[in-house]
Amino acid sequence: MAEMTKRDVGQFLARQGILVAFVIFIIGFTLANQRFLAVDNVLGVIRSSAILGVMALGVTFVVISGNLDLSVGSMMSFSTIVVLDLHDKIGPSLAIPAMFAMTMCLGALIGFLVGYLKLNSLIVTLGMLSAIHGLTLTYSGGKNMDIADKEGTWFSLFGQGSALGIPVPILMFALLAALLSLLLAKTAFGRKVYAVGGNGVAATFSGIRRARVVFLTYVISSFCVACAGLLQASRSMGSQNTVGQGLELEVLAAVILGGASLLGGSGTVFKTVIGVLILGFIQNGLLLVGLEFYVQYVVTWVIIILAVWLDIAANRGRLWSPIA
């Protein structure tokens, strides 16, 4: 019987391990620093997670359809730089739609390569990570981009404004999460995303245009990246070319942490939101207990590994197995 109980604990950890770890983190941080659960700190965490979160929403679609998107970080730098530059040239009301169009063209290109040409998404998006970075530097000539007249524009609204006492980035994150959650959970398109990621061959045999579904997931992802770029540009009103560097891994960590399987076919928008918040709170907690910010790079990596391990463990029903 003792063996049985041990096994049950193993299964529970395999399924709910992330939540358990999160609760332990929260308790630990709160004991270490009273401020951790204060309202202003909580709001601060959500606000600073919003940009990452918006990107994670889009990547959730890509991951559920069974692919990866490692290009979102450098794509976000691109949209930030572009919208800042165009702001002073053609004004904010034209700059924003122009930036969305350009960013979504990049998403469509990736979608075409992965969906229609059926190229490996890891290679395509890793390549695009580098290619888009080059594109951004070419566009900016390597210089930082700044809005000249920071006071005389309504552009700061997205990153710095608030409505009903809630910061706009949080509202935008919540609104996008709600819309995309409906799209994924309630529409025929969402159902097809799950089918393509769960079993692409069976999806084809069921009359689903697999290439089109994959294509659209990347377009959605790039739309979310454009939103994130807008928030980033509006918050800082100026930017380096590398503002989104490394975010692709944090985004992926949040999605996997939320419980989407890297194998495709599972995950939800809600779970991704949870994953984003877990990641945000852990990074914030590390700062509050007095660790240097660069410690979080190590911790984030540990979390990714942990999440991937638990993902596999949940599939085979135990934490460790002699056979793969």
Next chain:
Amino acid sequence: MTSFTPALRLQDIVKTFPGVRALDGVSLTVLPGEVHALMGENGAGKSTLMRVLGGVLQPNSGRILIGEEPTIMASPLDAKSKGVVFIHQELSLAEELSVAENVYLGELPRKSFGRVDWDRLHEKTAAILDKLKVGFTPQTRVGDLSLANQQMVEIARALTVDAKAVIFDEPTASLTDAEKVVLFDVIADLKARGVGVIYISHRMEEIFHMTDRISILRDGQYRGTLHTAETSEEELTQLMIGRKLDLSRKINHAEVGAVALEVRGLSCGRLYSDVSFEVRRGEVLGFYGLVGAGRTEVAETLFGLRDPDAGQILLDGEEVRIGSPVEAIARGISLVPEDRKGQGLVLGMNCRDNMTLPQVDDLKAGPFVAEGAEIAIFDQYRDKLDIRTPGWRQKVGNLSGGNQQKIVIAKWLSMHPNVLIVDEPTRGIDVGSKSEIHNLIRDLAANGFAVIVISSEMPEVLHVSDRIVAMHHGKVIRTFTSEEVTEESLVQAISGIVAETAA
């Protein structure tokens, strides 16, 4: 049966999982030099029993004896070292390595400094391959071998230890008839050398052809052991499913209507050529032939998965081009594919979503999927096909093979197709569900569907079809009516004998 000491005994094995008594005091005795069949429906406990024997699971109580020796199987490796060897349904070979490397994988003979002793490896492997009388060498790359020969490699691996008992789990599932003959020779050879063989299969012909005794499990309980020579299919079936099964030939045709689908001179590269047939509403057209005869490829062409080089496809008398599954579905053609898990279902998705997947675009409530309509479809077909599942939220991967197949059939029936193509409708499904699916296919025809059934099992084709198309090497040899067909004429047609005499 040369000796009175059994090769292997399982005594009163009990294995419980939370809430389930998977094995309830099961005993099994295998004598040296006998082929012992283990039969039962899916979920009867066969695989659990074999996993206990193989050291994958530990029993709650009961004993395992090898010879006179009570043993505990600690792990699969432990079981192998004690002479209990499994030939699995799914092969576990490294395709890029040679035959010899696969046979001795993990225990390659060494020279100094850990270098592999290739000469000795090839010599030892050749000795085993000689015994198996196979036509390939130790140096052959495993990926270059046919499935049957790969299975031989798996068997050769079993012979590296002094095997007391060898367990074959559905070994013929992916073999052609010719390949089966070779496999049966090997089993006969094992038997002659005094090894006890446990043979797990759903295929009655093989059971009667190969085995000496048959043990039957039902719902985790031991239902008895019979001498193969003294029993019949009816008796076995009754023990397995607890009722009688109707395996008679169908001669009462439904009322046959207009031609729903006609194919004229369809050709596709080297896969098949000049295939012509027609299927009417209210009729089941069987396609019979060996693996590789081109039957599945014809079906895939009709479903828009392959482009034909020549020929015409006519639906209700009108010529059509079918470029993709999307177009096929739009024209009322449905395909229940051969590979249920690979092509038919999204295993991680629930029952309802799988069932409504092809029509999810049409079930709309505003911008969203009409879940109420989906549940209504699920309920309707669950009742109609008697699908046993706790509810629509159940993941399809958790259902038994028979119920999974019914989900796939329901998925296409709910599209109200003009032509329903069913490829290998009962592969890997237990006898009980098999006959239900056969009855279902007959009912569909009776209700005015045009149905095409592709099968590699002769009893199945004979049982369900009104007419039978026999294919050989990508050509239609002959079309039989169910009145004129005999087993002999069918066998001759699919092996190409008729073709030569007729030509």
